[in-house]
Amino acid sequence: MEVVRVVLEAAKGGDMVACGHVLARIAPALRSKSQTVEFDFDPEPPIAKQIESVLAAVAAGQVPPDVGQMIIGSIGTLSSVRKEEELEARIIQLEAKEVR
Numbered sequence: 001m002e003v004v005r006v007v008l009e010a011a012k013g014g015d016m017v018a019c020g021h022v023l024a025r026i027a028p029a030l031r032s033k034s035q036t037v038e039f040d041f042d043p044e045p046p047i048a049k050q051i052e053s054v055l056a057a058v059a060a061g062q063v064p065p066d067v068g069q070m071i072i073g074s075i076g077t078l079s080s081v082r083k084e085e086e087l088e089a090r091i092i093q094l095e096a097k098e099v100r
Contacts, residue, residue, distance in 0.1 A: 037063045045080045 010018035
């Protein structure tokens with residue numbers, strides 16, 4: 001408890017580092033949180049069309065630009081996963097043909 005008293009006294013005396021330590025315990029740093037948005041989105045069209053629909057929603061003010069960027073990043077991830085799945089399916093088909 002002596003350490004706590006020393007830090008509190010230092011903070012009261014104007015030590016900004018000590019103030020930072022005290023405040024970090026009293027009020028933890030805020031975490032950013034994206035807002036929830038709703039807009040029409042169809043995951044079935046080609047990736048380029050999906051991205052165009054997000055950009056249209058951003059342009060229309062339905063989706064904030066930073067959220068639109070995160071959605072487009074997610075679409076890119078989805079595209080990568082789909083490509084991997086398609087490649088795996090093609091490899092399985094090719095291997096099945098070789099076995100016959």
